[in-house]
Amino acid sequence: xxxxxxxxxxxGDLIANLGGGAxxxxxxxxxxxxxxxxxxxRLEGSLDGTNFVGLMGKNLATGADTPANGDMTAAGxxxxxxxxxxxxxxxxxxxxxxxxxxxxxxxxxxxxA
Numbered sequence: 299x300x301x302x303x304x305x306x307x308x309x310g311d312l313i314a315n316l317g318g319g320a321x322x323x324x325x326x327x328x329x330x331x332x333x334x335x336x337x338x339x340r341l342e343g344s345l346d347g348t349n350f351v352g353l354m355g356k357n358l359a360t361g362a363d364t365p366a367n368g369d370m371t372a373a374g375x376x377x378x379x380x381x382x383x384x385x386x387x388x389x390x391x392x393x394x395x396x397x398x399x400x401x402x403x404x405x406x407x408x409x410x411a
Contacts (some may be wrong), residue, residue: 303400305398306337309392310389311389312388314387326381327341327402328358328375329355329370329375329378329388329400330376330401330403331376333375333399335398336395337371337395337411338392339398339400340352340367340369340388340390341368341370342388345384347385351367352391353371353380353386355376355378356367357376358372369391373398388402
């Protein structure tokens, strides 16, 4: 498993090149969000590396799905299946104030609870 961490403090901040489908079949990405404020992190996927859209995931603490666009506005642990996605990025899509830290870990779905 690989892990990447970033502090998000403005709209447009992102972690790019998180891997996915063609390069890593059977992968999931787990995002741990800590901190607070009025900002939104979004996990996005693309097949061509240019046109990204939000991905739906699951809040592992509550079992609830994220919104269809993958927005994460609160601290928590979220899992996303990216087995069919070639390019994945975590981006701050909206920012008013505060700081969120995104810790991203990815690995084989079969090894994740």
